[in-house]
Amino acid sequence: MVPARDVGGAMSIGIRPFEPFDLPGMYRVCLRTGDSGRDATALYNDPDLLPHIYAGPYPAADPGLTFVAADEQGVLGYVVATADTHAFDGWLEDHWWPPLRARHPRALATDPGDGTQDWQRVEHIHRPGPPEPEALYERYPAHLHIDILPRGQGAGLGRRLMDALLAALRERGVRGLHLGVGSGNPGAHAFYLRVGFTEADRQGWGSVMVRDLTR
Structure with missing residues (x-):
């Protein structure tokens, strides 16, 4: 565990490996940062749909990352990752998506026209999308998601979480790491540049960021 420290004399924040009791707090953080870093609560009728995709499966597949x-006050930030994205995608198909698909039928992947985004997440559950290009996967097989509530921002938590993850990945001999950053979140893009990532590709939705872990 990374020792806790005082931030502005107001609170003490510690960073530690995941424990199962952290999951509800992680789900809340995911939802409250799920709109390009802003609170996405108003966008979902089912508050668990977004974290079912971007938070929950990672500690289930590999809690060590x-x-x-x-x-x-509880969990205010986290980093989740997989060391092998292709293997993780296979695990999702075998273990994670089937019960979610039964609970959220494909017929629900229709825009109700009320501004909510549940239907988009249901579509993702049924059609997760194509795998990463082989060239990206070969050099940067790991990927991550990191989220921090506003009350924890500006305290260096992002870098500390990243350092903990990078140490764990390097211990396993992982070659590289990638992630996607939406175009609506320039603050996250700037953060990843500061912690050593580079932009490998830019598209309409945002950027693919990468970091070589062999150096």
């Missing part, structure tokens, strides 16, 4: 930041 999930780290949380917590203070006296």
Whole structure:
């Protein structure tokens, strides 16, 4: 565990490996940062749909690559990752998506026209999308998601979470790491540049960022 420290004299934040009791807090953080870093609560009728995709499966598949930041109020940030994206995609198909597909039938993947985005997440559950290009996967097989609530931002938590993850990945001999950053979140793009990522590709939806872990 990374020792807790005072931030502005107001709170003490520690970073530690994931424990099963962290999951509800992680789900709340995912939802409250799920609109390009902003609170996505109003966008979902089912508050668990977004974190079912971007938070929950990672500690289930490999809890050793999930780290949380917590203070006296609970979880306020986390990083989740997989060391092998293609293997993770296979695990999702075998273990994670089937019960979610049964609970959320494909017929629900229709826009109700009320501004909510549940239907988009249902579509993702049934059609996760194509795998990463082989060239990207070969050099940067791991990927991550990191989210921090506003009350924890500006305290260096992002870098500390990233350092914990990078150490775990390097210990496993993982070659490289990638992630996607939406065009609506320039703050996240700037953060990843500061912690050593580079932009490998830019498209209409955003950027693919990469980091070589062999150096």
